[in-house]
Amino acid sequence: MNMTTPIEKREFKIVGKSVRRDDVLEKVTGEAEYTGDVKLSGMLHGKIKRAAIAHARIKSIDVSKALAYPGVKAVLTHENVPRVLHYGSPHPRSASCTKDQFILDDRVRFWGEGVAAVAAISEEIADEALDLIEVEYEPLPAVFEPEDAAQPGAPLIHEVGPGGNLVLDPVRINRGDVEAGFAQADFVLEGTFSGGRPHPAYMEPNVCIADWDGSNKLTFWTSTQTSFMVRGILAEVLGLPLTKVRVLVDHMGGGFGAKQDLFQHEFLCALLAKETRRPVKMEFTRHETFVAGRSRHPCKIWLKQGFKNDGTLVARDMKLVYDSGAYGSHGPGVTIVGTTAATSLYRCENVRLEGRCVYTNTPINGAFRGYGVVQSYYALDIQMDEAAERLGMDPAELKLKNVVRAGDIAPSGHPILGHGLEICLQHGIDVLDWKKLRNRDRTPDPRHPHMRTGWGIGCEMHGSSAYPGIKEQGNATVKVNEDGTVTLLTGAAGLGTGAHTALAQIVGEELGVRFEDVGTIHGDTDVVPWDIGAFASHTTYLVGTAAKMAAGKVRAAVLDRAAMKLQVSAAEIDLSEGKVFVIGDPGRCMTVAEAMGPSRGIPAANIVANGTYEPTKSYSFAAHFAEVHVDTETGIVEVKRVIPVHDVGRVIHPIAAQGQIEGGIQQGIGHTLTEDYIIDKKTGRSLNAGLVDYKMPLSMDMPDIETIILEAAPDPGGPWGAKGVGEDPIIAIGPAIANAIHDAIGVRFHHYPITPEDILKALREKGA
Amino acid sequence: MKRIVELIINGEPRDMTVDSCRSLLDALRDDVGLTGTKKGCDVGDCGACTVIVDGEPVNACLMLAVEAEGRTVETIEGLQPGVDVLHPLQDAFMRYGASQCGFCTPGILMMAKKLLDDNPRPTDEDIRFGLSGNICRCTGYTKIFDAIKAAAIEMEAARS
Amino acid sequence: MRRFEYHRADTLEQASRLLTDLGDDTFLFNGGTDLLVEIRERLRRVRHVVDIKQIPGLSDITYDETRGLTFGALVTVGRLENLALVRQRYPNLRAAFASLGSIQVRNRATVVGNVCRASPSADTIPPLIADGAFIHIYSRTNMRVVPLAEFFTGPGKTVLAKGEIVTGITVPPAGDNAGKAYLKHGRRKAMELSTVGVAVSLTMEDGLCNDIRIALGAVGATVLRAPEAEAMLRGTALDAVTVKNAADKAMEECTPISNVRASADYRRDMVGVLTGRAIKQALEAFA
Numbered sequence A: 001m002n003m004t005t006p007i008e009k010r011e012f013k014i015v016g017k018s019v020r021r022d023d024v025l026e027k028v029t030g031e032a033e034y035t036g037d038v039k040l041s042g043m044l045h046g047k048i049k050r051a052a053i054a055h056a057r058i059k060s061i062d063v064s065k066a067l068a069y070p071g072v073k074a075v076l077t078h079e080n081v082p083r084v085l086h087y088g089s090p091h092p093r094s095a096s097c098t099k100d101q102f103i104l105d106d107r108v109r110f111w112g113e114g115v116a117a118v119a120a121i122s123e124e125i126a127d128e129a130l131d132l133i134e135v136e137y138e139p140l141p142a143v144f145e146p147e148d149a150a151q152p153g154a155p156l157i158h159e160v161g162p163g164g165n166l167v168l169d170p171v172r173i174n175r176g177d178v179e180a181g182f183a184q185a186d187f188v189l190e191g192t193f194s195g196g197r198p199h200p201a202y203m204e205p206n207v208c209i210a211d212w213d214g215s216n217k218l219t220f221w222t223s224t225q226t227s228f229m230v231r232g233i234l235a236e237v238l239g240l241p242l243t244k245v246r247v248l249v250d251h252m253g254g255g256f257g258a259k260q261d262l263f264q265h266e267f268l269c270a271l272l273a274k275e276t277r278r279p280v281k282m283e284f285t286r287h288e289t290f291v292a293g294r295s296r297h298p299c300k301i302w303l304k305q306g307f308k309n310d311g312t313l314v315a316r317d318m319k320l321v322y323d324s325g326a327y328g329s330h331g332p333g334v335t336i337v338g339t340t341a342a343t344s345l346y347r348c349e350n351v352r353l354e355g356r357c358v359y360t361n362t363p364i365n366g367a368f369r370g371y372g373v374v375q376s377y378y379a380l381d382i383q384m385d386e387a388a389e390r391l392g393m394d395p396a397e398l399k400l401k402n403v404v405r406a407g408d409i410a411p412s413g414h415p416i417l418g419h420g421l422e423i424c425l426q427h428g429i430d431v432l433d434w435k436k437l438r439n440r441d442r443t444p445d446p447r448h449p450h451m452r453t454g455w456g457i458g459c460e461m462h463g464s465s466a467y468p469g470i471k472e473q474g475n476a477t478v479k480v481n482e483d484g485t486v487t488l489l490t491g492a493a494g495l496g497t498g499a500h501t502a503l504a505q506i507v508g509e510e511l512g513v514r515f516e517d518v519g520t521i522h523g524d525t526d527v528v529p530w531d532i533g534a535f536a537s538h539t540t541y542l543v544g545t546a547a548k549m550a551a552g553k554v555r556a557a558v559l560d561r562a563a564m565k566l567q568v569s570a571a572e573i574d575l576s577e578g579k580v581f582v583i584g585d586p587g588r589c590m591t592v593a594e595a596m597g598p599s600r601g602i603p604a605a606n607i608v609a610n611g612t613y614e615p616t617k618s619y620s621f622a623a624h625f626a627e628v629h630v631d632t633e634t635g636i637v638e639v640k641r642v643i644p645v646h647d648v649g650r651v652i653h654p655i656a657a658q659g660q661i662e663g664g665i666q667q668g669i670g671h672t673l674t675e676d677y678i679i680d681k682k683t684g685r686s687l688n689a690g691l692v693d694y695k696m697p698l699s700m701d702m703p704d705i706e707t708i709i710l711e712a713a714p715d716p717g718g719p720w721g722a723k724g725v726g727e728d729p730i731i732a733i734g735p736a737i738a739n740a741i742h743d744a745i746g747v748r749f750h751h752y753p754i755t756p757e758d759i760l761k762a763l764r765e766k767g768a
Numbered sequence B: 001m002k003r004i005v006e007l008i009i010n011g012e013p014r015d016m017t018v019d020s021c022r023s024l025l026d027a028l029r030d031d032v033g034l035t036g037t038k039k040g041c042d043v044g045d046c047g048a049c050t051v052i053v054d055g056e057p058v059n060a061c062l063m064l065a066v067e068a069e070g071r072t073v074e075t076i077e078g079l080q081p082g083v084d085v086l087h088p089l090q091d092a093f094m095r096y097g098a099s100q101c102g103f104c105t106p107g108i109l110m111m112a113k114k115l116l117d118d119n120p121r122p123t124d125e126d127i128r129f130g131l132s133g134n135i136c137r138c139t140g141y142t143k144i145f146d147a148i149k150a151a152a153i154e155m156e157a158a159r160s
Numbered sequence C: 001m002r003r004f005e006y007h008r009a010d011t012l013e014q015a016s017r018l019l020t021d022l023g024d025d026t027f028l029f030n031g032g033t034d035l036l037v038e039i040r041e042r043l044r045r046v047r048h049v050v051d052i053k054q055i056p057g058l059s060d061i062t063y064d065e066t067r068g069l070t071f072g073a074l075v076t077v078g079r080l081e082n083l084a085l086v087r088q089r090y091p092n093l094r095a096a097f098a099s100l101g102s103i104q105v106r107n108r109a110t111v112v113g114n115v116c117r118a119s120p121s122a123d124t125i126p127p128l129i130a131d132g133a134f135i136h137i138y139s140r141t142n143m144r145v146v147p148l149a150e151f152f153t154g155p156g157k158t159v160l161a162k163g164e165i166v167t168g169i170t171v172p173p174a175g176d177n178a179g180k181a182y183l184k185h186g187r188r189k190a191m192e193l194s195t196v197g198v199a200v201s202l203t204m205e206d207g208l209c210n211d212i213r214i215a216l217g218a219v220g221a222t223v224l225r226a227p228e229a230e231a232m233l234r235g236t237a238l239d240a241v242t243v244k245n246a247a248d249k250a251m252e253e254c255t256p257i258s259n260v261r262a263s264a265d266y267r268r269d270m271v272g273v274l275t276g277r278a279i280k281q282a283l284e285a286f287a
C-alpha cells in the first residue's frame, strides 16, 4: 500500500513518476561495471598485512623473505612510504577534524590495522607473501571502552588532538535554563542508554585500482561516495597537483555512508602502483570490510528529562559518549550531529547537552546512515514512551503533544520550513486505528501460549545536508546537444539509490524535455563539476537544486534561440516535452532539436550552464509503527509488520524513495535486534567479522512493510520542495521496535541490539 | 598447477586454463571475463556469486573451476533469451525497483530464475525461502519479492 | 588465499593412498563447503585436496523396510532434503537438511561431509544420532561400520584414521509408531549456525513411550545424548509434567560453552525449551 497526498497542485511531466532508472538495465544484465570488474593488462594484486595486536609499537619489520618470494613485486612498510599526517574523513570544509593518520605508522592502534603491503602477480602469491613478513612488536597497554580510555592516566592512543583520548573538545549546547526547567517539573526520568557497533555491510567489499601513466598522472578507480575528497587527499599526500590525479567510479555496490573515508588501502594501492610502475588492484576480503572498514559509533548516553503532569517537557539534560575507535574519521561530525540533534525531535525549551568522542584501541568507526542520530534519538524516543507510561497516557498522544512543530528552531539553529512529524504521526494513528490497536484483546493465542505481541511507535527527523557543520555546495552542468538531447554532468556518486535518475528527472522537468532525452555523465573527476560527495541524505536536495538551476539557465537560452528562429519574443513561447511553441498558438512550434540545430547560415548552438547551490538544510520526518512478536521462552523477537510514515517533501521518484525506506528498515531491524560487530574486550580482536556471525536480517526475517509517503511539508530549499530520505528510516525503526517490545512484555530496554538473552533475563527479573 | 577445463557457459562451449585451486567464481570473472557474477564474501555467505551448474544454483565461490569440467554453467550474462529481449524477471526487477546498488542482483536473478523454473506459482513463503541464501543490503527485499511475484504472473500468462 | 594442489581420485583405494602419501596437510574434498571456507579464512593449513566426487558408487540412495535409509558419501544435503521419502519418514532429517545454510550451499554440501567435519553445531548430526544411524568406513585393509554416536571424539575430531574414508550412512527404518523432530535455534530464520539444536526420536506403544533418544547439538564438545532425561521419559505417557522434568534434566546433562553466538546459560535454557518443544512436535505424528 502506498499513499501519496499531494501538496502544491502542479502538473508534473517527469517528477513524481517512477521512471525507469538509468542504471538498472546494466544491473539486471550483469553489464554494470563496478570497480572490481575493471581489469588492466599487467595488473598486480595488492594485499595488506594486518596487525594481530591492538596497541603496539613496531620494533622491527623484516620484509626480506617476502620481497624474495617469487612473484612479489613490491613491499611497503612505514619505513618506505611518505610520512604525511592526514585526515581520515576527508571533509575539507569541516573545521572539526583532527589529522591523526599516517599511511603506515610505526605504531599499531587497533587489531587489524595495516602494517605493510605487498604487490604480487596474483592475489594468492600476495597473500602467501604476507606470512613471510616478520614484525616484532613492543606491546602497549590498550583500552577498549570509552570509559576506560577517558580515565586520567589511561594509555594515550594519539599524541595529536585535545588530549585525554578525546577526538575533539566536548560539544556543549545550552538553550534556556535547565535547572529552572527541572524545578518546574512534576516528575523526572533519568536513564542510561547504549548502542552497539552495527556495521554497514554493503555488499561490494572496498576495492580500488591505481594506474600511473608516463606523465606521472595517477588514474584511480575506487568504490567511494566522495571521489573529489579522495582526489584531494591523494593529491595532498602524494604531493601532486589535482590535474595529476583522476578518480573514477561508475557503479558502486552500496556504501551507506561508510565509503566516504579515505582508507589506508587507497594510499597503499597508489603507492604500490607507483613503485612497481604497473597497475595494482586492492580488494578487501569480507573480513577486511569489517576490520578495516567503518562501523557505527558505539554510544553511551545519560538522559534526564523533566515533565509536567500534562506531559509538557520542561528540561532535558543529556550526555553522550561516542566511541571513535582508533582514529578520528567521522567521530567529530558524528558527535556534533548526534548531539545537536538532541535539541529537537520533542520540543523542550531548556536543554543542556554534552557530547564527547573518545579514541579506543578498536577498529575505526565512521559515517553510517543516521550519523550519530540513530543513537541519540533512540534514547529520546524511548524515554518519551516511558514518560507516557508514567503518565498513564497513550504514547502516541504524548508524542503528538511534544513533537517539533512549525516555528520551532532546528538543531542546525535555523527555523525549519517544512514540518511534517505531527502529520506523519497523526496519519499513522488514523490509518492503523491506533486506539483500537492499543485496546486490543491481549490474551495470548492458546496455540502459542508463550507468544506476546506488541506495537510501538518511533519518531525521527533528519536533515538533508550537513549544514552548519559543513558549508555544502552542490554543482551541476547541463548541456543541450544539437539534436535536442541534454547531457547532465554531475559529480554525485551513484551508490545505488537512483540519485542520477532523480537528477535527470529534475533536469528534464525544469528544462521541458523528455526524461529519455536526458543523459547523465558522472564518476570522472576530470570531467564532471566538483562534488562534495554523496552523504547526509542531500543529493536530491542539494545537487537536485543545482541541476534545476542549471537546467533553468539552459532553458532560457534555448527559449531565446527558438524565439529568434520563430521570430517572436522569448516571453511569448513555452517549452514542454521537447517542443517550443508559441503560447496560445501551439501550431507555431519547433522541436528543441530544430531550435538548437544549424539553419539558414546560423551555426548550431552551444548551450551550457552551470548551477551552484549553497543550501542551509531541510528536515525530513518519519513516524514508524511496528508490530513485534516476542517468544517469552526463547527471547526471540520477530518484527511482523512495519508501517513507516514519511514526509520527504516533494517525491521525485516514488519507487526509489520507498526503496530507501524499506532498505533502511531492514538495516534498522538488524541494529535493534541482531547486528553487532563484536570486539573482544580483552584483546581487541574481532569476534564476528563475517556474514554468518554478523547477523543481518535476510529474506525470511523481513516483516511486511507498508510504506506511506506523505508530501506533507515541502522545503523551498529543495527542487519543488524535495527533501532527503536516505537516513530517516534507520533512525525511526529502532525505538519503534524497542517500544513495541515493551508493549508486548512490559520490559524496557535502553540498548541495542536487544538479544534473546536480554529478553529472557529481563523477563526473569520482572517475574522475580 | 594449471589445468584446461572444458565446459559450456551460457550455451557456448568454452575452455579455460586455470590454476587448480581457483574458484569457479574467480575463473569466470578473471579468466573468462564474465564479471556479472559478483564476489561479496568468497565463503558462501552472501549468494552474490550464484550461478546455475547443471541446472542447480550453487555459490561459484565454493566450487573449484576444475570441478566444472564437462558441466553446463549459466550466469547472469546468459539470462537474456535474446539480444534485445529481457527475461521477464529482468524486466520486473527494473520496473519494481528491485535493484538498487545492483551488487546482489545477478545472484538473486539466477536464484529467482531457478525458483520460477521449478515453481511457476510460488507463494510468498516460497520466495522468501528461495532467497534465504542471497543477501541484499539495500532494498529490504520488499521490492524483490514484488518483482518476482509480478514476473511469475507474467510468465504464467505468456505460457497460457 | 594460499594455493593448494588438487587431486582427483577415481577409486577409494587411490584416494586413500593419496591421503596417506601426500602428508599431513592433505584432506578429502567432497562438497568443499567446509574445506574451502577453512582455506579462505585460514582456519586450516591445506596443501593438497583429494576430490572423491568421481569415485563411482558413492552417490546412491536406497531405502528398504528392514535396513532403512542408506545414502553414499557424495549425496548432497539438497538431494535428500527434496526426497519424498525423507519428507514423509524422517521429518527430523528433513528439518535439519532444510535448515542447513542456503539452497546454494545444500546443492554442494554433503551429509557425510557435515558429519566428518564433526562440528558440535552441525545440523545433521543430532537427528542422525537420535535415529541411531551407522556410518560406513573404508580403509585399504578393511571396512567397518560404526554407530554414529561413537564416531566423534571431540570438536572436529572423529575415530577416522589416516587414509580412512566414509562411504555412506545408514539410518534405521522409521516405523509407524515413530515420532521424530529436530529443532534448530538461531537468531535468524535461515543462514544460521545453530546456537542449539535438539533432536528427538521416539516410539510409542499403547500410549506409552517405548523408546526415546534425545540428541543435543552445540552444547558440548560433540553432539550429546541426554541419557538421564531419556530414562525419565521411557515408559511414561510423555505428559506435560514428566516432559518438563526431563527437559530440566537435559539442561543438567549438557555442557555448553559461551561464545559470540550465545552464552552457556542461554544455551542451557534453550536445551530445556527445545527439548520440551521437540517432544511435543514428535508426538504430533500420532495426533
Ligand SMILES: Cc1cc2nc3c(=O)[nH]c(=O)nc-3n(C[C@@H](O)[C@@H](O)[C@H](O)COP(=O)(O)OP(=O)(O)OC[C@H]3O[C@@H](n4cnc5c(N)ncnc54)[C@H](O)[C@@H]3O)c2cc1C
Pocket (backbone or CB within 6 Å): B043, B044, B045, C027, C028, C029, C030, C031, C032, C033, C034, C035, C036, C037, C073, C099, C100, C101, C102, C105, C108, C109, C110, C111, C112, C113, C114, C115, C116, C117, C121, C122, C123, C124, C160, C164, C165, C166, C167, C191, C192, C193, C194
Ligand atoms: C554458507 C554456509 C552455511 C552453512 N550453514 C550450515 C548450517 O546451517 N548447518 C550446518 O550444519 N552446516 C552448515 N555449513 C557447513 C556445511 O555446509 C558443511 O558442514 C557440509 O555439510 C560439509 O560437507 P561438504 O561435502 O561440503 O564437505 P567438505 O568441505 O568437502 O568436507 C568437510 C570435511 O569432511 C571431510 N570429508 C568429506 N568427505 C569425507 C569422507 N567421505 N570421508 C572422510 N572425510 C570426509 C573433509 O576432508 C573435510 O575435512 C554451512 C557452510 C556454508 C559455507
Ligand code: FES
Pocket (backbone or CB within 6 Å): B038, B039, B040, B041, B042, B043, B044, B045, B046, B047, B048, B049, B050, B059, B060, B061, B062
Ligand atoms: S561470494 Fe560466493 S557466496 Fe558470497
Ligand code: FES
Pocket (backbone or CB within 6 Å): A203, A253, A254, A496, B098, B099, B100, B101, B102, B103, B104, B105, B135, B136, B137, B138, B139
Ligand atoms: S541492491 Fe544493493 S545489495 Fe541488493
